[in-house]
Amino acid sequence: MNKRILYQSDYELLAFSVKGKTLTAAQPFPINDKGEAQFARYLSQDVKTPIYWLLDTTQEEYQIALLPHVWGKDQLELMNHKKRRLFENAIYTYAIIQGRESQGRRDDLGLFMALNNPNLLQPWLNLIITFKIPLAGIYSLPLLSETLLKFLPKAPYTLLVAHTPPMGTHSAAGLRQSFFFKQKLQLSRLVPLDIQNSQQYTDYVLRQISTTHRYLENTRRLSQMEQPSPLSVVILTDINFLNTLKQRVKESLPGLTVHLIESHQFTQQLGLQIETTTLYLYHWVAYALTRRWYHNNHYAKPKENRYFFYRQLRLGIYFTSLLLLSGATITSWMIVAKAVVVKQQGQTVEDKIHKRQEELDKLKNRIPQLPLDSIVLIRNVVDVGSYIKAHHISPQAAWEKLSQSLSRHPTNLVLERLEWGIGEVKADIFQSYSKSTSPTDTEPANQTEADSTPYFLEGMRIYGKIDNIQDNLHQAAIMFRKFIDDLKQTDSWQIEEQRSPYDPNQALQGRIGPRLDTDEATFVIDIFIKHPYVKTSS
Structure with a gap:
C-alpha cells in the first residue's frame, strides 16, 4: 500500500511517497502563502492516500520525569497531570513510560515532549482537514529514531549524530544529535551546520559532540547505571567527510566509543532504494515508519486524524464482509457437495429397489401359485437367516x-x-x-x-x-x-x-x-x- 510522508522542519515542508522499499523524490513547499497554495493543489490530486507527518524542529522540548508506579487509568491520569504541569500552555504534548528505576521506590521513568509553537503545524493541518485527507499521525522524528538503533551498534548510552536538511537560507544542512539510554530517547539537539570544507566540517562536528558530552556529564545522564559505561557515538555521514573524521576522532573524543558509518552503506543495510544522492536522517526514519503496520501517534488530536480512523474502520468492515462472503461461499459449496452425495446415495438405493422389484416380478411369473403375502414370508425367512448369520x-x-x-x-x-x-x-x-x-x-x-x-x-x-x-x-x-x-x-x-x-x-x-x-x-x-x-x- 502506498503511503505519503510529510517532513516538516522550521524552514520548509517536504512531501514524498513510499512504495515498497522505494522513496520518491521530495516535493518542497516553502513556509509562506505560496507554499500553502502549492500544498493545496498537491492534496487535491490525491485525497485517499494516508499521510504520515514527521516533525524535525528546534521548537520541540523534552523532559524526563519520575512517576509513581501505577497501572491503567491511574497511570494515564497521572501522566496527563504531569504534562499540564510541565507544559502549561502547550497544545501538542506527548508522554510515554520508558521503564522503571532499578533502585529505590522503582518509580516509572517517563519521557514528556511538547511543541512550543503550534503555529508551525496549523496552516498545513487546516488544509489536510479541509480536503478530508486521512492523517495517520504527527510524529516526532527524534523519538522515531529509536527504530534505527536495532541496525546500529548496541550500547547502554548511545549518541546518534546525523545530517538533516538545511535549517534556513544561511545554512547548508543541520546536525541532529539524539541521546538514548537503553535504546530509549532522553533528549535531542538540532543545530545548523555550515559545510565549507572537510576540515571545518570535522572541527565543527567534533566540537558539537564534545559540547553534548559535557552536558550529559554535568546533568548526570551518564551515571544512571551502577557500573559506568562509556558513551557510544554513532556518526552517519557521507564518504567525503568520513576519512577526515577517522583521523581526528581519537584525539578529539578521548574516552568515547565512536562508530563511523557511511550513509549509503547504511541505506543498503536497511534495504532502502532512493533516487537522491544526499541522504538525511529523515530518509531512514520515514522508511522505518512505513515498514511497520502501526506506530503510536504522538501529536495529532482525535479531530485531526478522524478521517484516518474512518478509513481504517471502513477497511475493517470491507475485510469482515469479505470473510463473511468467503465463509458463506465455502459453506454453500459444502452443502451442495453434501447434497450431491446424498442424491447419489438416493439414486443408488432407488436402483437397488428397482432391481429387487424386477427380481420379485420374475419370481412371481415363475411361480404363479405364490401366496399374496409372499413378500412378508420371504422377509421373515431372510430376517431369521440374517440373525443367525450376523450373530x-x-x-x-x-x-x-x-x-x-x-x-x-x-x-x-x-x-x-x-x-x-x-x-x-x-x-x-x-x-x-x-x-x-x-x-x-x-x-x-x-x-x-x-x-x-x-x-x-x-x-x-x-x-x-x-x-x-x-x-x-x-x-x-x-x-x-x-x-x-x-x-x-x-x-x-x-x-x-x-x-x-x-x-x-x-x-x-x-x-x-x-x-x-x-x-x-x-x-x-x-x-x-x-x-x-x-x-x-x-
Whole structure:
C-alpha cells in the first residue's frame, strides 16, 4: 500500500511517497502563502492516500520525569497531570513510560515532549482537514529514531549524530544529535551546520559532540547505571567527510566509543532504494515508519486524524464482509457437495429397489401359485437367516447344555416339545403362555449392561411332563424344583416358569366331590440367553 510522508522542519515542508522499499523524490513547499497554495493543489490530486507527518524542529522540548508506579487509568491520569504541569500552555504534548528505576521506590521513568509553537503545524493541518485527507499521525522524528538503533551498534548510552536538511537560507544542512539510554530517547539537539570544507566540517562536528558530552556529564545522564559505561557515538555521514573524521576522532573524543558509518552503506543495510544522492536522517526514519503496520501517534488530536480512523474502520468492515462472503461461499459449496452425495446415495438405493422389484416380478411369473403375502414370508425367512448369520448363533450349544441337564434327572422327567428362536425382546421370540403378559416380556433386548454392551436374546421354550407320579404332586414339585435349580446353575441363562406341575395355592384350596386322580404333571419353562452384538466391518 502506498503511503505519503510529510517532513516538516522550521524552514520548509517536504512531501514524498513510499512504495515498497522505494522513496520518491521530495516535493518542497516553502513556509509562506505560496507554499500553502502549492500544498493545496498537491492534496487535491490525491485525497485517499494516508499521510504520515514527521516533525524535525528546534521548537520541540523534552523532559524526563519520575512517576509513581501505577497501572491503567491511574497511570494515564497521572501522566496527563504531569504534562499540564510541565507544559502549561502547550497544545501538542506527548508522554510515554520508558521503564522503571532499578533502585529505590522503582518509580516509572517517563519521557514528556511538547511543541512550543503550534503555529508551525496549523496552516498545513487546516488544509489536510479541509480536503478530508486521512492523517495517520504527527510524529516526532527524534523519538522515531529509536527504530534505527536495532541496525546500529548496541550500547547502554548511545549518541546518534546525523545530517538533516538545511535549517534556513544561511545554512547548508543541520546536525541532529539524539541521546538514548537503553535504546530509549532522553533528549535531542538540532543545530545548523555550515559545510565549507572537510576540515571545518570535522572541527565543527567534533566540537558539537564534545559540547553534548559535557552536558550529559554535568546533568548526570551518564551515571544512571551502577557500573559506568562509556558513551557510544554513532556518526552517519557521507564518504567525503568520513576519512577526515577517522583521523581526528581519537584525539578529539578521548574516552568515547565512536562508530563511523557511511550513509549509503547504511541505506543498503536497511534495504532502502532512493533516487537522491544526499541522504538525511529523515530518509531512514520515514522508511522505518512505513515498514511497520502501526506506530503510536504522538501529536495529532482525535479531530485531526478522524478521517484516518474512518478509513481504517471502513477497511475493517470491507475485510469482515469479505470473510463473511468467503465463509458463506465455502459453506454453500459444502452443502451442495453434501447434497450431491446424498442424491447419489438416493439414486443408488432407488436402483437397488428397482432391481429387487424386477427380481420379485420374475419370481412371481415363475411361480404363479405364490401366496399374496409372499413378500412378508420371504422377509421373515431372510430376517431369521440374517440373525443367525450376523450373530453366528446356533441352537446346538444351548441344546447340548439342556440335554446334559436332563441326563442328570430321573427318566420320568420327559421333554415333550422344544421351541427355539432369537429376537430383540422376549415377546418377539415367544407369545405369552398365559393370557396376561408379564411386564418383562416387552423389555428391549438391546438395553445396556453394566459394561454398556448392547445385546439380543436367544430363547428356548420347554414343554415337558413328569410321568408315573401316582397322584403324588408334592413329589413331582420337588423333582421340578431340582430341575429348575439345575438349569439356573448354567451361566447367562435366565429361567422363567410359565407353568408349574404343582401350585401350592391351588392345593390348599378345598374341593367338593371325589378326588381327581392323575398320573402325570405337565410344565412349561422359558430359557433366555443374552448375546452381545458382534461388531462387523461394513
